[in-house]
Amino acid sequence: MNKMQVSLADVVLSGGEPAALAILDACIRLIPGVMGAPSSGAEESFEEGLLEYPQYTRPQEWEGRTIPEVLRSGDHAKIAAWRKHRAEEDTRLRMPDLWERHNDARDRPASGARRKD
Numbered sequence: 790m791n792k793m794q795v796s797l798a799d800v801v802l803s804g805g806e807p808a809a810l811a812i813l814d815a816c817i818r819l820i821p822g823v824m825g826a827p828s829s830g831a832e833e834s835f836e837e838g839l840l841e842y843p844q845y846t847r848p849q850e851w852e853g854r855t856i857p858e859v860l861r862s863g864d865h866a867k868i869a870a871w872r873k874h875r876a877e878e879d880t881r882l883r884m885p886d887l888w889e890r891h892n893d894a895r896d897r898p899a900s901g902a903r904r905k906d
Contacts, residue, residue, distance in 0.1 A: 795812065797811055797812060818830065832872075835887075837876075837891075838887065838890060838891035838894055838895075839876040839877060839879075839880045839887070839888075839891055840876055840879045840880045840883060840884060840887070841876060842871075842872040842873075842875040842876045842879070843875055843879070845857070845860060849861070857871065859871045
């Protein structure tokens with residue numbers, strides 16, 4: 790009999806239920822219509838090999854933290870650039886292994902062949 794093993798992460802939990810719920814949630818959200826708009830999951834962590842950029846909401850200032858000016862500017866190109874920069878920076882600082890894989894994939898042509906340096 791073949792048994793398949795699935796790992797959620799390098800963590801120890803109180804039982805299998807929390808891991809099963811997380812895996813179910815990850816799978817169920819892939820079903821069309823579950824998340825509402827088809828584009829709902831397009832800019833989330835890991836979708837492009839990076840962590841997701843920080844999210845802000847109102848009020849404009851909360852507990853000494855202010856929403857960055859660029860996000861209040863209405864300039865969609867600058868907002869997109871800021872989000873990309875923050876996703877890259879946060880991934881580089883918080884998950885260097887993910888950042889390394891992202892850079893490796895970015896430097897590789899669509900064929901998957903490695904370039905000689």
